[in-house]
Amino acid sequence: MVLPAAVFTAALFLLPVGILLSEGFKVGGEWTLAGYADFFSKPLNRTVFFRTLKLGLLVALVSAIVGYASAFCIVNLEPKQRGRIFGLVILPLMISPVARTYAWIVILGRTGIVNDAIVGLGLSDTPIRFLFTETAVFLGLLQLFMPLMIISLISSMENLPKDVIPAARVLGASWLQVFTRVILPLTREGLVLGGTLVFTGALTAYITPAILGGSKVLMLETLLYQKVNVSNDFVSAGIIATILIVMCFGANVVLRRIAKA
Amino acid sequence: MKRTLVAVSAALLFASTAVVAKDKLTISVYSFAQDAYKKALYEPFEEICNCDLVIETGNSVERMAKIEANAANPVIDMAVISSHDALALSRKGLLQTLDTSKLSSFDDLYEAAKNPLGDNTAVGYTFYASSIVYRSDLVDIKSWADLLKPEVAGRVALPNITGTQGPLTLHMLSKALGHEGIEFSATIDAIGEKADDIVTFYSRSSELAQLMQQEEVIAAPVGRFAWSRFSGSDLPFKWAEPAEGQTGGMNVMLMTKGNGNEELAYKFMDYWLSAEVQTRVAMAKIDSPANMKVEVPEDIADSLTYGAELINSLNMISPADIIDNRDGWVEQWNNKVIK
Numbered sequence: 001m002v003l004p005a006a007v008f009t010a011a012l013f014l015l016p017v018g019i020l021l022s023e024g025f026k027v028g029g030e031w032t033l034a035g036y037a038d039f040f041s042k043p044l045n046r047t048v049f050f051r052t053l054k055l056g057l058l059v060a061l062v063s064a065i066v067g068y069a070s071a072f073c074i075v076n077l078e079p080k081q082r083g084r085i086f087g088l089v090i091l092p093l094m095i096s097p098v099a100r101t102y103a104w105i106v107i108l109g110r111t112g113i114v115n116d117a118i119v120g121l122g123l124s125d126t127p128i129r130f131l132f133t134e135t136a137v138f139l140g141l142l143q144l145f146m147p148l149m150i151i152s153l154i155s156s157m158e159n160l161p162k163d164v165i166p167a168a169r170v171l172g173a174s175w176l177q178v179f180t181r182v183i184l185p186l187t188r189e190g191l192v193l194g195g196t197l198v199f200t201g202a203l204t205a206y207i208t209p210a211i212l213g214g215s216k217v218l219m220l221e222t223l224l225y226q227k228v229n230v231s232n233d234f235v236s237a238g239i240i241a242t243i244l245i246v247m248c249f250g251a252n253v254v255l256r257r258i259a260k261a
Numbered sequence: 262m263k264r265t266l267v268a269v270s271a272a273l274l275f276a277s278t279a280v281v282a283k284d285k286l287t288i289s290v291y292s293f294a295q296d297a298y299k300k301a302l303y304e305p306f307e308e309i310c311n312c313d314l315v316i317e318t319g320n321s322v323e324r325m326a327k328i329e330a331n332a333a334n335p336v337i338d339m340a341v342i343s344s345h346d347a348l349a350l351s352r353k354g355l356l357q358t359l360d361t362s363k364l365s366s367f368d369d370l371y372e373a374a375k376n377p378l379g380d381n382t383a384v385g386y387t388f389y390a391s392s393i394v395y396r397s398d399l400v401d402i403k404s405w406a407d408l409l410k411p412e413v414a415g416r417v418a419l420p421n422i423t424g425t426q427g428p429l430t431l432h433m434l435s436k437a438l439g440h441e442g443i444e445f446s447a448t449i450d451a452i453g454e455k456a457d458d459i460v461t462f463y464s465r466s467s468e469l470a471q472l473m474q475q476e477e478v479i480a481a482p483v484g485r486f487a488w489s490r491f492s493g494s495d496l497p498f499k500w501a502e503p504a505e506g507q508t509g510g511m512n513v514m515l516m517t518k519g520n521g522n523e524e525l526a527y528k529f530m531d532y533w534l535s536a537e538v539q540t541r542v543a544m545a546k547i548d549s550p551a552n553m554k555v556e557v558p559e560d561i562a563d564s565l566t567y568g569a570e571l572i573n574s575l576n577m578i579s580p581a582d583i584i585d586n587r588d589g590w591v592e593q594w595n596n597k598v599i600k
Contacts, residue, residue: 044595109475129415131477132461214461215421215599230423231591232322 071153149194156190292318453597509575
């Protein structure tokens with residue numbers, strides 16, 4: 001039963017994608033990495049690459065920190081309350097990413113709620129420009145993908161034996177030791193899963209960086225769109241796509257290794 | 262007997278198909294305002310020609326790629342596109358030289374629309390002016406150089422270089438800063454120095470309209486085709502008439518080489534260029550007319566690029582200059598402005 005599905009996937013997905021991506025490894029019909037060397041030789045491309053990596057890592061890291069705190073609180077709630085709060089965590093996932101991202105344009109604008117609060121509290125005389133900055137893209141991506149981390153960690157924490165934390169505390173462990181020596185090792189599968197989902201999501205999301213960052217905060221995915229839809233440059237687009245795929249797989253491998261260590 | 266019955270039925274089926282079969286014309290157009298186009302242009306033409314129009318939409322790059330990929334056996338008969346994109350297709354030998362004697366309204370077109378590429382492979386069907394939209398209660402714009410003045414720092418948006426409006430803005434800013442020609446290095450440097458004062462480099466006029474509505478941006482260059490997004494607002498938006506004048510561009514219609522459907526394509530182009538259709542399209546505020554005989558009331562004209570005086574005054578960049586220099590401009594822009 002698996003064979004037809006495998007043939008179907010190979011013929012209609014893997015093969016065309018492989019052909020498309022292989023163009024990046026050819027120059028004048030010869031197999032070479034010159035296209036990648038040329039890509040990274042350009043300062044703009046390097047800036048975009050490191051910005052994408054930095055924002056992906058930051059979003060995953062902050063999601064993990066907030067996710068652990070949220071998941072810990074949620075699993076310790078009464079079942080009825082837990083269901084309600086869990087529903088609130090899932091709710092944003094049911095709303096289109098486009099709508100969620102556009103909401104940030106209003107929230108972070110000069111006349112938005114954030115600037116109203118900043119000016120109202122006297123923290124600044126004039127509104128601060130948040131839109132089309134890395135801060136805006138970071139917030140948009142965080143809001144978009146953090147629920148995935150929280151859900152993964154809730155799932156892991158629900159499987160945590162109920163008495164391990166009180167036992168560690170009775171034996172004199174501080175809360176930091178409880179987290180690093182008990183909770184973290186026992187929930188690492190959830191962290192790996194959530195981390196991979198958040199990091200790859202942040203790396204490959206197009207709408208949020210395009211709307212909140214525009215061309216002033218170019219990321220690899222928005223640069224890829226430019227290469228295809230403006231320059232008709234499918235070779236460069238293939239190179240960017242390959243870099244993104246490698247980064248996604250790399251993140252999963254690194255997270256698994258950290259979890260095993 | 263059975264065999265005869267089957268043969269007769271098959272013959273009748275083929276005959277009836279032949280009777281109802283209509284000619285088909287495949288056109289490639291921009292995806293905006295398709296409902297309005299359907300009413301003003303497509304459906305009336307289908308009634309007249311007793312043919313079917315197959316409408317293909319998409320952005321310019323996609324549509325050009327499709328024409329190029331099917332050059333040996335064209336799947337698109339006729340297309341509308343910007344003049345510089347048309348020149349790119351023409352240079353690749355993908356367009357057919359037009360016999361303008363088959364376009365009865367040809368003599369009624371503005372001079373600039375008659376042979377915009379210089380090789381008779383396209384005719385202009387619409388013009389658009391570009392200038393600066395600004396908040397008249399907050400700022401006064403009298404020159405393109407005002408976009409870089411300190412009073413509007415942090416409140417200005419510019420079009421991205423990769424869009425149609427980008428090179429036009431560079432052209433006029435260069436002029437305002439005292440530079441001649443289409444060598445924009447100094448202007449790109451000047452924008453690069455002020456990059457932090459520019460809110461964003463927008464790609465779509467709809468995006469700009471939202472930013473101006475929520476007062477994020479108070480001045481930005483934009484095409485006249487988007488003016489209706491601003492003119493109907495409660496906020497006091499004004500269309501600038503800068504000292505250096507307005508810029509603009511033209512979209513053209515063309516025919517793919519060897520499409521085999523030339524007769525119907527000419528009929529459609531002729532119909533689209535006629536005063537009757539151009540008036541209908543202008544009244545619906547879809548496109549500004551290229552036909553000089555079109556007359557529209559003042560309130561409609563206000564939303565369009567209308568009239569010989571305005572069209573002849575536009576500071577356009579030639580399609581060849583755009584095609585020959587665009588890659589260099591984008592490279593400089595990426596290094597100095599986007600960084």
